[in-house]
Amino acid sequence: MSAVMPAAPRARVRPAAAAEPVLKLYIDSTSLPLVHQMADFVAGAERPELTQWVTWLRLPLSAEQLAGSNARYLPQLAAVSASFVAAVCQLVKQRGLRRIEIHSNLYHAWRGIVPLLRELIPLLPDARDAITLDLYDDGTVGLLQRETLKAEPDPAALIATAAQGLRRAVFDRQPLAWGLPQSYAWHHLFETRYHLLRRDLLLRDAPGRALHGYFEPFAVDMQFDGLPQLNDAQCQRYLQLFGLDAALAERLAPVAGRSDALLFTGTGTWDKAQNLALAENQLRAIAALHEGGCLPADWPIAYKGHPANTEHDARLMAALGEQVIALPPQVPLEVLLMAGLLPRRVAGVISTTYCTLPAGSIEYLLCRREAVQGGAGSALVNLMLDTGMVDAERLLPLLD
Numbered sequence: 532m533s534a535v536m537p538a539a540p541r542a543r544v545r546p547a548a549a550a551e552p553v554l555k556l557y558i559d560s561t562s563l564p565l566v567h568q569m570a571d572f573v574a575g576a577e578r579p580e581l582t583q584w585v586t587w588l589r590l591p592l593s594a595e596q597l598a599g600s601n602a603r604y605l606p607q608l609a610a611v612s613a614s615f616v617a618a619v620c621q622l623v624k625q626r627g628l629r630r631i632e633i634h635s636n637l638y639h640a641w642r643g644i645v646p647l648l649r650e651l652i653p654l655l656p657d658a659r660d661a662i663t664l665d666l667y668d669d670g671t672v673g674l675l676q677r678e679t680l681k682a683e684p685d686p687a688a689l690i691a692t693a694a695q696g697l698r699r700a701v702f703d704r705q706p707l708a709w710g711l712p713q714s715y716a717w718h719h720l721f722e723t724r725y726h727l728l729r730r731d732l733l734l735r736d737a738p739g740r741a742l743h744g745y746f747e748p749f750a751v752d753m754q755f756d757g758l759p760q761l762n763d764a765q766c767q768r769y770l771q772l773f774g775l776d777a778a779l780a781e782r783l784a785p786v787a788g789r790s791d792a793l794l795f796t797g798t799g800t801w802d803k804a805q806n807l808a809l810a811e812n813q814l815r816a817i818a819a820l821h822e823g824g825c826l827p828a829d830w831p832i833a834y835k836g837h838p839a840n841t842e843h844d845a846r847l848m849a850a851l852g853e854q855v856i857a858l859p860p861q862v863p864l865e866v867l868l869m870a871g872l873l874p875r876r877v878a879g880v881i882s883t884t885y886c887t888l889p890a891g892s893i894e895y896l897l898c899r900r901e902a903v904q905g906g907a908g909s910a911l912v913n914l915m916l917d918t919g920m921v922d923a924e925r926l927l928p929l930l931d
Contacts, residue, residue, distance in 0.1 A: 553581050554628045556619065558635040558643045560588035560609040562838060562863045563753070563883055564667035567726055568634050570758050571665070573769045576600040582626075584619070586611075589838050590861050596772055610642035620650050629655065631662050637725065638669035638676075640717070641709040648701050658702075662721050668728040668753060670883035675910050676711050677727075681738040686712075687745055694719035718749045725750045729886055732918050755865045755887050773862045775870055783867075785831045786856055786874045792831040793894065796864070796879030797847050799837035810843035813880065816897050816929035817850045825878075825895065825927075826852065833874060836860055837882075880930065881911065886920060893921050900928040 555575065557568050565587055575581045576599070583600065585592060586607030597604060607615055622628070631651065635643045644664070652658040668674075680686050693712035698720055700707035717723040727750050733739035758766055770776075786792040797813055800806050820826050832851050835858040836844040848855040858867060864884045867873050877884070878894040881902075885893055896915075902908030903926060915921045 551580055551630060552626060552628055553630045553632060554619075554623065554626075555581055555583045555632045556634065556647075557583070557585045557587060558607065558611060558633065558647075559586065559667070560607070560639070561636055561669055562589050563670050563728070563865070563887075564634075564636055564726070565590055566755065566863050566865045567667060567753060568665075569769060569772060570761060571634060572602070573765050573772070574761060576602065576765075576768070582622070582628075584622075586615070590773070592772065609636065609639040611644070611647055613646075616647050616650050619647060620654060623651065623654050629661055631655075632665070633662065634665045634667070636669050637666040637714055638672050640666060640714065641707060645701060645707060649704055652702060659721060664717055664721050664723040665726065666717060666723060667726040670728070671886060671911055673728055674732060674886065674914060676714065677730075677733060677739075677742060678910070678914060680711060680715070681733060681736075681742040686742055690716050691719065715746075723749055726753050727751070728753045728883070732914070735918065753887075755869060757869065770866075770870060773866050774859055775862065775866070775872070779859065780870075780872065783833070783856060783858070783872045786833045787872045788875065789831065790875045791829075792833065792874035792876065793826070794833045794835060794858070794864075794874045794877045794879070795851055796877065796882060796884055797834065797836040797844065798880040798882065799840035799843070801839050803840075803842070806840040806842060810846065812930045813847055813897075814850050816927075817847065819929050820927075828852065831856065831874075833858055835864055835879075881908075881915075885915070890919075893925055895925045895927050896921055897927050897930050899930045901931075903928050 557572060559565065559568060572583060572585065575583065579601065581601060583602040585602060585604045588606070588608060591606065592604040605615060605618070623631070633644055648662070651662065655661040683689050689712045693710070694716035696708050697713050697716050699705040701720060715725065725746065727746065730743060730746065730750060730752050733743040758769065761769060786794070798809055800809060817826070826832070833856045834844070834848050834851060836847065838860045841860050844857070848857060864873065865887050868888070875892055876894045877888055877892050879897060881896045881898045885896060898912060899908060902912045912926065916923055916926070
């Protein structure tokens with residue numbers, strides 16, 4: 532088990548007054564924020580004053596897994612339902628709760644927390660002090676948003692103006708106008724921490740450095756190099772809640788930490804027709820990789836599909852080769868990386884994962900031809916090339 536027991540991501544828990552009841556809500560349907568939200572959840576799981584409600588779509592938790600904690604799992608999408616909002620409000624009223632901490636997705640906040648805040652605010656004597664927000668990057672969309680934001684003549688003024696409309700929408704129930712500046716305007720309304728992916732990329736030019744400095748008082752970087760604020764027992768629980776145990780470590784041993792093994796990452800989507808088209812594109816790309824000698828027959832291969840839809844994973848694995856090892860789809864790759872369970876070489880469809888991997892681990896990235904010709908997807912490709920995340924010769928436009 533030496534390969535499996537890491538130290539995992541970075542957790543930060545706001546200090547609370549002794550025995551003051553606090554409701555913590557984790558509202559997210561995506562994978563990347565789970566790495567850090569889970570750390571925060573585990574850090575507070577044994578604190579008796581905390582009530583924790585979890586809605587992670589990508590990682591359902593059973594009553595058995597939550598045993599010993601004052602926590603409850605409720606299925607939920609990125610858009611909170613009226614029944615979920617009503618249940619939260621009922622709990623607040625029943626227990627007289629006066630402190631609420633919401634962990635949610637920065638990109639989906641308009642539908643993940645705005646409907647909830649509109650109903651919670653009337654229940655709290657001083658909502659501005661009672662509510663705190665931890666908002667997490669969804670993935671590469673955050674990187675692209677900040678590239679756009681830094682190009683504005685005065686990002687701070689733009690965000691401040693957006694905050695006025697956001698305040699009216701949340702506190703006065705006015706129609707919500709949602710866009711890029713609103714995503715970063717929450718600190719004007721409540722105590723907020725933005726958990727940002729690769730904020731360091733902003734430091735490569737003057738406008739970026741100015742935006743980096745603007746975020747500095749209320750942003751933390753999403754790190755994937757351990758969980759220094761969790762003790763050993765908490766780290767073990769963190770891994771166990773993701774399903775990482777000795778049996779999984781043994782199954783992944785043929786690829787874990789090896790330089791002569793390859794992890795191939797696929798992609799998918801909730802829409803069945805689109806997912807089928809994506810699968811067919813990937814199958815054609817894999818055939819081309821075999822023909823070009825990019826999938827050595829003597830290399831063990833691990834496969835990680837997209838958790839949005841695993842319907843075609845078996846076909847993709849069969850195309851990659853014999854005895855391909857499937858990684859658990861519900862576990863973010865960043866967690867597997869910290870647990871020492873990944874090969875040293877990674878390849879596949881371009882995604883957020885490739886912005887979090889160690890330098891030099893990318894064998895090649897698959898994309899559509901239009902992404903390297905100035906069409907859809909080119910903004911992300913250009914950013915990855917410009918920042919040195921991937922070399923041009925490792926970018927393969929095979930997904931047409």
